[in-house]
Amino acid sequence: MAFYRCGKCNLTWQYPIKKCPRCFEALTEQKGKQARVIAVSRVGIPTLFHPGVPYFILLLQDENGNVWAHKSSKEYVIGAEFKADPVLEAGAVAVWKVKYDWPEAIDKIISLLGGLKIGGSKKILLLPTLNAASHYYFRDNTSPQFFTAVFEYLLESGAKTENITVGAQSFSDVPVGAIAQKSGLLEICSKYKITPKDLSASTFEKEGKYEIVKEALDADLIINLAMLKIGQASATQNFFKILKKENFLELKNLGSEADIVKCFKEIEGKIMTVADGETTQRSNKLAGFTGLALAGRDPCGVDLVFNEITKANRMPDILKSLELKLEDIPIAGRTVAEAQYLAEYF
Ligand SMILES: [Zn+2]
Structure with missing residues (x-):
């Protein structure tokens, strides 16, 4: 997951905005290489946006300290590494x-x-x-x-x-x-x-x-x-x-x-x-x-x-x-x- 950080005030965004809205500094992209699960929530109530239950909302954190939520059909334990592996088959x-x-x-x-x-x-x-x-x-x-x-x-x-x-x-x-x-x-x-x-x-x-x-x-x-x-x-x-x-x-x-x-x-x-x-x-x-x-x-x-x-x-x-x-x-x-x-x- 990429984040965009202001070098002056350290505020960070998950979206690729060009300048910091507070101090108008140009932001630098911070791309995490690893992610770890730091919290897990199990959701059992279906909604139109998420009809299939149960699913899990993972709170992930990368090596830069950036944190984001990720929906997963698989349950993870806290502390586990999270990664999506490539699939190389031709029809993938x-x-x-x-x-x-x-x-x-x-x-x-x-x-x-x-x-x-x-x-x-x-x-x-x-x-x-x-x-x-x-x-x-x-x-x-x-x-x-x-x-x-x-x-x-x-x-x-x-x-x-x-x-x-x-x-x-x-x-x-x-x-x-x-x-x-x-x-x-x-x-x-x-x-x-x-x-x-x-x-x-x-x-x-x-x-x-x-x-x-x-x-x-x-x-x-x-x-x-x-x-x-x-x-x-x-x-x-x-x-x-x-x-x-x-x-x-x-x-x-x-x-x-x-x-x-x-x-x-x-x-x-x-x-x-x-x-x-x-x-x-x-x-x-x-x-x-x-x-x-x-x-x-x-x-x-x-x-x-x-x-x-x-x-x-x-x-x-x-x-x-x-x-x-x-x-x-x-x-x-x-x-x-x-x-x-x-x-x-x-
Ligand atoms: Zn700033």
Whole structure:
């Protein structure tokens, strides 16, 4: 857990605020490496936010003396070390809670899957979600905050800006440029001196019945920036943007979106989905706080875990057709039971 401390008055915050509200000094980040349980409360009364009981609220303390609360489905004894181990299986999904601090959450969910090997020469394709010409708070598209956190993570991990391609395309009648402008993504890209690519104008190569964009085939790593939505398979659907639009529509009309998922096999091993589940659209399109950060190499697994956590009224058809089962997905970080709440009731 990261904390932000003022060097002058020593006040500490759990949120990444830039300056101390008391003396306006710049704050320094303090990241604890170890955590110990210093108190445990058992909760036996269910609520809408915490429907599964019993659970335990642990009071944790790191080596810097910072203290925070952590919900756990497992009981701990006082004095025990607390840590979340990475899960390295290919189908694993990492789940973590996020509240304002995206840089910390991105680092956490990727490390829970064993991390990413990013050298300076690695070619990276970033696929932001660009679905509708709307402002980021409608949660249709990747938000500037989320994009910035992932981009900064890549740079800190050794990636070079010139080796990062930001690519997107529109599968609707709205031009992708208009969507990128309204969502705030263009502004962020210009800050990093990146010109995002309209993938529809790129070259596509035939791989069996799929026509896959060259940037995806050439990349060493493809990061799918999913904007999660309750009752939808939005991580999976964003990844379809590596296909030529006409090819995608033809395959969808002839078969189903679940069949198209097989095209992911062509580039398996270099996909990482990093998903924004902090504030998400419900089935009624209204956005509400869900406080989740998810990651996984399989976008379908990420969608399933998210819909299970938020107790979607209806599972997306694509996931039903794939017959994915929650019990077959190894989960890292937080358990589904710990994170679960009845989001559609709000
Ligand atoms: Zn201060």
